[in-house]
Amino acid sequence: MSGPLHLTVDKTSPVPLYHQVAQGLEDAIRSGELPPGTKLDNEIDLANRLNLSRPTMRKAMDQLVRAGLLVRKRGVGTQVVGPQVRRSLELTSLHEDLQRSGGNPSTDVLDFARVPADSEVALLLGIAPGDEVYHLVRLRGTDGAPLALMENWIPCSLCELTREQLEQNGLYSLMRGQGVNFQLAHQRVGAVSADAFQAEQLGVEPGAALVSMHRTAMDDLGRPVETGRHVYRADKFTFELTLVQR
Amino acid sequence: MSGPLHLTVDKTSPVPLYHQVAQGLEDAIRSGELPPGTKLDNEIDLANRLNLSRPTMRKAMDQLVRAGLLVRKRGVGTQVVGPQVRRSLELTSLHEDLQRSGGNPSTDVLDFARVPADSEVALLLGIAPGDEVYHLVRLRGTDGAPLALMENWIPCSLCELTREQLEQNGLYSLMRGQGVNFQLAHQRVGAVSADAFQAEQLGVEPGAALVSMHRTAMDDLGRPVETGRHVYRADKFTFELTLVQR
DNA sequence: GTCAATAGAATGTATGGACATATGTACATC
């Protein structure tokens, strides 16, 4: 179940060989050239065919195994799993999600201020109560219809924010642009009934079901850099996640 | 910022060296022996100290970098991130979650039948409409209070299920016990207002906000093995997730 | 004909070395 698959690698390119191979294989799988169930040639043959060492070939395949596109069975071989394994879980902002789905995102900054952190926010951000934080309340919508009401806190020591920037850009891209390296985020997703303010802002009846989300994001050294509480219109928004067995 | 750290490896053990090292390092980090911010010795020294080759040492550290416990910076060194990186996202069932949190889970099987798959279920499970599937409706609770209403479909060709088994065990552990290798699951989490049936079963007012979840689980070859729709009491249940930047 | 031993094939683990490249610092120069 193999043979053709004309992968090529450029040994002069600055992009690592194993990455080129992994990318080529992934493209072949996602394009359907290697349909689910296909059994690949063994690692040594593949390496020889591309004039690579086995460790390099293996490292490329490792990536795809971790990504869930390939399954290796010792003593048997390697098989294509299938492209129903879509994008795995990523750390993205809502703004970026909306851009991808083609909607026309808008942002209304309802509140923007520097305030002293209360004890709850200080605990979440790992700072002292009273330290200055940005407090934002934003209303996000697509194509004119309100979608999400978002309340966020960010330590002022991390970056400079202005109301004008926030009306144009996503919070995450602004912070990234000022050297904040997001690494991971803890989220809690649940449901709440809309209170009067939420109902008015989002254009739903009071008591309507909303998706709620609490998030605390951390940078590459594990320092909390942002925390927030968001609510979404349940008829327009769900969280999609892919759980992977390790 | 290093020096002691008395790791040892057993070269006669059947457990891979790189795994022993990774485990030892992870223990040292999580125990606080290597606090966040600690800079590790370079890979070559560490390898020499443990009488290992650099690739082996590096492979061990790779695991921890992927797990988010270490950060490597080229030309600089490797640093401990911190243990606030708790358990990442895992593929678990609700039943197992409840056992971990100490609650006393109960299961009430409201419906159990073999039925022909309708077109929607058939599409999700990748089978032909009309093929036989198990159709389950279960009410889960903790300490006597209802928590979740769960409706599931499983192809009959995959395993044998009985009502009695389901009252004692989680669905996933039953299927795993019959050779189903869960690999990943796609989930959509949102919110809905409780209808009359849901409200009665869960003990809430009609119209109350509920957390909703749709899931399709797949095995190691990418075949769908289970799909379902669940609703949870919003006051007792949220989804916790950790997003990791890759 | 059935079952067990065996050989082959594939992945899993490990070694040792070599060179490339990014980063921070110390030194030399202007």
Added chain:
DNA sequence: GATGTACATATGTCCATACATTCTATTGAC
């Protein structure tokens, strides 16, 4: 004193090879 260059350092990539382990299929014995 400011600036730029050179060097030391640590990680990033890659190769050639060896042996271990597991699964499959075939062979051979009873």
